[in-house]
Amino acid sequence: MRIGKRANLILSAGMMLLSVIGMIPVFLVIMVSFSSEGSIARDGYRFLPAVFSTEAYRYLFENLGGILRSFGVTLFVTVTGSLLSLFLIATMGFAISRKEFKLGKIYAVLIILPMFFSGGLAASYAVNTQLLGLKNTIFALILPSACSSWYILIMRTYFRESIPEEVLEAAQIDGASFFAIFGRFVIPMSKPILVTIGLFEAFAYWNTWYDALLYIDSGHSSLYPLQYLLYIMQSKAEFASSSQNVTGVIEKIPTESFRMALVVLIIAPILVTYPFFHKFFVKGLTSGIGK
Amino acid sequence: MRKKNISLFLLSLPTAIWYLLFCYLPIFGIVLAFKRYRLIPGKSFVYSLFASEWVGFENFRFLFLNPQMGRIVRNTLSYNLIFLLLGTVVPIALAIVLSMLHSKKVQSIFQMSALLPHFLSWIVVSYFVFAFLSTERGIVNAFLLSVGLDPVNFYQQPGAWPVILIIVQLWKTAGYTMILYYSYLLSVDQELYDSAVVDGASLWQMIRYVILPLLGPMIIVLTLLNLGHILSTDFGLFYQVTRNSGSILATTETIDVFVYKALIDQSNFGYSAAASLIQNGIGAILLILANYGIKKIDPDRGIV
Numbered sequence: 001m002r003i004g005k006r007a008n009l010i011l012s013a014g015m016m017l018l019s020v021i022g023m024i025p026v027f028l029v030i031m032v033s034f035s036s037e038g039s040i041a042r043d044g045y046r047f048l049p050a051v052f053s054t055e056a057y058r059y060l061f062e063n064l065g066g067i068l069r070s071f072g073v074t075l076f077v078t079v080t081g082s083l084l085s086l087f088l089i090a091t092m093g094f095a096i097s098r099k100e101f102k103l104g105k106i107y108a109v110l111i112i113l114p115m116f117f118s119g120g121l122a123a124s125y126a127v128n129t130q131l132l133g134l135k136n137t138i139f140a141l142i143l144p145s146a147c148s149s150w151y152i153l154i155m156r157t158y159f160r161e162s163i164p165e166e167v168l169e170a171a172q173i174d175g176a177s178f179f180a181i182f183g184r185f186v187i188p189m190s191k192p193i194l195v196t197i198g199l200f201e202a203f204a205y206w207n208t209w210y211d212a213l214l215y216i217d218s219g220h221s222s223l224y225p226l227q228y229l230l231y232i233m234q235s236k237a238e239f240a241s242s243s244q245n246v247t248g249v250i251e252k253i254p255t256e257s258f259r260m261a262l263v264v265l266i267i268a269p270i271l272v273t274y275p276f277f278h279k280f281f282v283k284g285l286t287s288g289i290g291k
Numbered sequence: 292m293r294k295k296n297i298s299l300f301l302l303s304l305p306t307a308i309w310y311l312l313f314c315y316l317p318i319f320g321i322v323l324a325f326k327r328y329r330l331i332p333g334k335s336f337v338y339s340l341f342a343s344e345w346v347g348f349e350n351f352r353f354l355f356l357n358p359q360m361g362r363i364v365r366n367t368l369s370y371n372l373i374f375l376l377l378g379t380v381v382p383i384a385l386a387i388v389l390s391m392l393h394s395k396k397v398q399s400i401f402q403m404s405a406l407l408p409h410f411l412s413w414i415v416v417s418y419f420v421f422a423f424l425s426t427e428r429g430i431v432n433a434f435l436l437s438v439g440l441d442p443v444n445f446y447q448q449p450g451a452w453p454v455i456l457i458i459v460q461l462w463k464t465a466g467y468t469m470i471l472y473y474s475y476l477l478s479v480d481q482e483l484y485d486s487a488v489v490d491g492a493s494l495w496q497m498i499r500y501v502i503l504p505l506l507g508p509m510i511i512v513l514t515l516l517n518l519g520h521i522l523s524t525d526f527g528l529f530y531q532v533t534r535n536s537g538s539i540l541a542t543t544e545t546i547d548v549f550v551y552k553a554l555i556d557q558s559n560f561g562y563s564a565a566a567s568l569i570q571n572g573i574g575a576i577l578l579i580l581a582n583y584g585i586k587k588i589d590p591d592r593g594i595v
């Protein structure tokens with residue numbers, strides 16, 4: 001749709017302004033992470049700190065122990081989790097996309113239903129901890145969120161529309177088994193959508209904290225993912241600052257900038273990779289809508 | 292044919308098992324809402340579930356007797372109605388404006404900035420919000436001081452949170468929804484626009500008579516999905532972004548926060564499950580009714 005030159009100029013400027021405003025929180029946190037502890041104590045958080053400092057990052061890299069372990073947990077969960085998700089989503093998506101599959105219709109209903117109705121937190125928690133024994137295991141961070149009805153439906157739409165029946169039939173005539181067809185034809189032909197969904201899942205697993213809050217006790221801190229470490233740090237910092245008032249002792253570690261530096265470290269992989277993947281996300285969302 | 296069906300069955304088996312374990316067992320676990328459940332030491336979950344006492348609607352009675360419940364439900368409903376309205380209008384407005392811009396570069400930059408918050412966790416977002424609202428160090432209070440106003444202790448100030456939470460929610464989610472609408476707009480044949488222009492339609496007429504009807508089906512689907520979750524809220528937004536501050540619960544406690552606290556802080560499975568059942572049940576009923584109503588008006592619309 002065409003609009004006039006002047007309208008375009010005004011609207012473009014407005015949208016650019018909105019883009020910048022939307023990014024301000026990210027910018028602010030980065031700036032705070034590079035502020036000296038002294039200038040934070042004096043002026044509070046600033047977009048442009050009076051004294052720049054990399055003290056927080058130095059401290060971060062000198063005390064990597066716990067962080068490195070949490071990083072390992074997050075990395076493992078992200079890689080294993082997104083691969084498992086892709087496997088679960090692609091196999092089911094393919095199965096219910098085939099008209100000849102007799103269970104297809106029932107499965108489709110059983111997959112859609114949980115989008116609207118669940119047993120609730122208490123029931124899930126009871127099943128996961130008391131029946132499946134996931135409490136304080138790394139699987140608690142992976143399994144409960146491994147599959148997604150929404151992505152299965154997107155996958156089904158994609159398989160139906162983008163993989164010609166003739167290809168599958170031709171392969172079958174050649175005597176290839178259905179598993180071979182799935183591995184040799186279907187998967188390679190669906191790379192774009194697999195990459196999109198895989199990335200969505202990877203980012204989601206990178207952000208894992210809720211399952212840790214529910215299923216990982218404080219006695220098992222070696223299983224804390226990074227995001228949960230950040231969560232713990234927030235509640236601990238509040239505790240520390242309240243006890244600080246009582247004792248009047250000011251700790252030496254750069255707590256304020258340190259926490260923000262950890263935030264920056266956690267979002268850095270997202271910020272760095274996101275511009276490259278952004279087109280995939282938009283395309284993936286588009287292909288899922290279908291008509 | 293049979294062989295193919297067996298292969299497809301085997302291929303889908305792992306996912307089917309996942310659904311059984313992580314969706315359908317919990318759905319049967321709804322009976323918790325009608326029990327006084329606790330794990331019997333040394334016995335399995337299933338044994339304990341069967342052995343624990345049936346209490347009928349006792350858990351529900353307690354829910355209704357809870358003096359906070361009215362406030363919690365009111366919070367949940369008000370936020371969701373506002374989110375439903377703004378979460379539809381704002382993304383559509385943005386999508387329409389975006390689709391009109393001449394420069395592909397500007398379009399792409401805006402999309403990128405708008406979708407980014409979708410990929411940040413609520414924990415990270417809560418740090419962002421804190422950087423703005425912290426009483427001693429926050430940017431907002433620094434600004435208030437600089438113009439001669441008193442600083443505000445936001446985390447103790449219930450009145451401020453409806454506005455804060457609405458802004459945060461829109462910032463985090465509007466971009467994603469906008470891209471759904473935007474890509475839908477792009478997928479429409481450009482000739483449709485051109486013919487409207489040839490007919491001499493003004494911009495407003497275009498939006499009113501061409502674009503909005505075009506987006507209609509998608510608005511219906513997304514609204515239906517949201518209606519199904521009318522009593523559900525994002526736990527991260529209401530628990531994490533508010534830093535679970537006790538003094539602002541009057542405007543920030545929603546059913547999901549309540550369900551979490553009943554389970555984790557009080558270990559009351561029955562109570563928590565009863566609240567979830569009401570939450571999910573009402574959502575499901577609303578969804579079915581709305582879907583039925585829309586089918587009555589136009590058989591091609593609706594989701595199922």
